[in-house]
Amino acid sequence: MFELKTTKDVLKIVKEKNVSFIQLWFTDVLGVQKIFSITPSELQEGMEEGMGFDGSSIAGFCRIEESDMIAMPDPSTFQIIPWRPSDRPVARMICDIQNPDGTPYEGDPRYVLKRMLKKVNDQGYTFYVGPELEFFYFASDKAPEFLDMGGYFDGLPVDRATDLRRQTIFALQEMGIRVEYSHHEVAPSQHEIDLRYNEALKMADDVMTYRTAVKEIARQNGVYATFMPKPVFGQNGSGMHVHQSLFKGSKNCFFDGRDKYNLSKMAKHYIAGIMTHAPEITAICNQWINSYKRLVPGYEAPVYVSWARRNRSAMVRVPMYKPGKEKATRMEYRSPDPACNPYLAFSVMLAAGMRGVEKAYPLPEPVEEDIFEMDEKAREKAGITSLPGSLYEALVVVQGSKLVRDTLGDHIFDKFVENKKVEWDRFRVHVSQFEIDRYLPIL
Numbered sequence: 001m002f003e004l005k006t007t008k009d010v011l012k013i014v015k016e017k018n019v020s021f022i023q024l025w026f027t028d029v030l031g032v033q034k035i036f037s038i039t040p041s042e043l044q045e046g047m048e049e050g051m052g053f054d055g056s057s058i059a060g061f062c063r064i065e066e067s068d069m070i071a072m073p074d075p076s077t078f079q080i081i082p083w084r085p086s087d088r089p090v091a092r093m094i095c096d097i098q099n100p101d102g103t104p105y106e107g108d109p110r111y112v113l114k115r116m117l118k119k120v121n122d123q124g125y126t127f128y129v130g131p132e133l134e135f136f137y138f139a140s141d142k143a144p145e146f147l148d149m150g151g152y153f154d155g156l157p158v159d160r161a162t163d164l165r166r167q168t169i170f171a172l173q174e175m176g177i178r179v180e181y182s183h184h185e186v187a188p189s190q191h192e193i194d195l196r197y198n199e200a201l202k203m204a205d206d207v208m209t210y211r212t213a214v215k216e217i218a219r220q221n222g223v224y225a226t227f228m229p230k231p232v233f234g235q236n237g238s239g240m241h242v243h244q245s246l247f248k249g250s251k252n253c254f255f256d257g258r259d260k261y262n263l264s265k266m267a268k269h270y271i272a273g274i275m276t277h278a279p280e281i282t283a284i285c286n287q288w289i290n291s292y293k294r295l296v297p298g299y300e301a302p303v304y305v306s307w308a309r310r311n312r313s314a315m316v317r318v319p320m321y322k323p324g325k326e327k328a329t330r331m332e333y334r335s336p337d338p339a340c341n342p343y344l345a346f347s348v349m350l351a352a353g354m355r356g357v358e359k360a361y362p363l364p365e366p367v368e369e370d371i372f373e374m375d376e377k378a379r380e381k382a383g384i385t386s387l388p389g390s391l392y393e394a395l396v397v398v399q400g401s402k403l404v405r406d407t408l409g410d411h412i413f414d415k416f417v418e419n420k421k422v423e424w425d426r427f428r429v430h431v432s433q434f435e436i437d438r439y440l441p442i443l
Helices: 007-016 040-049 109-121 162-174 200-220 265-285 342-358 376-381 391-399 402-429 433-439
Strands: 021-027 033-038 051-054 068-073 090-098 126-138 179-184 190-195 224-226 240-248 331-333
Touching: 007 040, 007 090, 021 040, 021 068, 021 109, 033 040, 033 051, 033 200, 040 068, 090 109, 109 126, 109 200, 109 342, 109 402, 126 200, 126 342, 162 179, 162 190, 162 200, 190 200, 200 224, 200 342, 240 265, 240 342, 265 331, 265 342, 265 391, 265 402, 342 402, 391 402
Parallel strands: 021 090
Antiparallel strands: 021 033, 051 068, 068 090, 126 190, 126 224, 126 240, 179 190, 240 331
């Protein structure tokens, strides 16, 4: 693990450690990680001038007639990749994407988050997030074949992935990523490794690293890891609960010890902002057709717009692990899934929350009863609405969202919606095995 800030530091380590290749990482609009490698001989020029590539081949980037893009490495993200051979190490740096004239490229998801964070930084705030990413280990990528039939917090001999998680945690730690917890999750062969909260840009970078580390270490052990939100019918899906708070220096702006919930006015308005705009940002935080197979009642995934302290059926929760402790006070947004683009997801969450703060949205009372057990009339009486029930519904809502368009910018907003419409159309015309089994014998 190295604390690096400058080009000079990177060049020194590459030489001292005899690094063979430097991978340059960046993310497309859908959150798919893109990687290309350079040799040490190209490193200095690459860090000073960036590395050119064809942006027209990257999903959501640019048209062929404006295809020249520059990947500019961020030296602070330099790390040796621990799952590559140690005799000739391979390193990586995460890149910002620029236009040929050196200006930030509006189609770069990392730039979207940087731009949103600057708005709150200019007001004196630092946005911290702590995501909990769940995932499955399967025997292969051909079918969801479980490695174990364990459940929540099960250990050996039931949990067959203890060593896989252990190797992954060691790799993350070597890359400067702090891990808080790891355990078997509720569904068979489902797992979770929780990252220590951090500033949002660093955390978005860490989420991309985390997903790569989990999948690559699984592959090296002959199994397959997936962040697919709902890979198995009848079992819990995988979520990405995102803990969020805003600090001014060392002061947690979400904490007020005089309040009965220990929440400041700002925290309440922020939560109200998330709740008010949740239907609009769902397409970004749950961006796949499969995401909505998870967002159904009965499998711990929150589908109803509400907040609570202990109630895990609510969409937003204020954790009560350490009541009254200032730094531990935060809100937890429970509907996102781990297959989203973290740069875009963190951006729209922050935008929604801050809109609530700016407009002083009122926060309703918490709902502490199990919402899944309430009938429609009871939910209506309590003022509880639902999240979109499909990618199509989510797209209809997001297309009318000025908040999301302003946050993502016209380029990414239009490219994202266009891509998702194509995905929905392909799904809509597909004849599934369910239809064959159900209708062919009787129609």
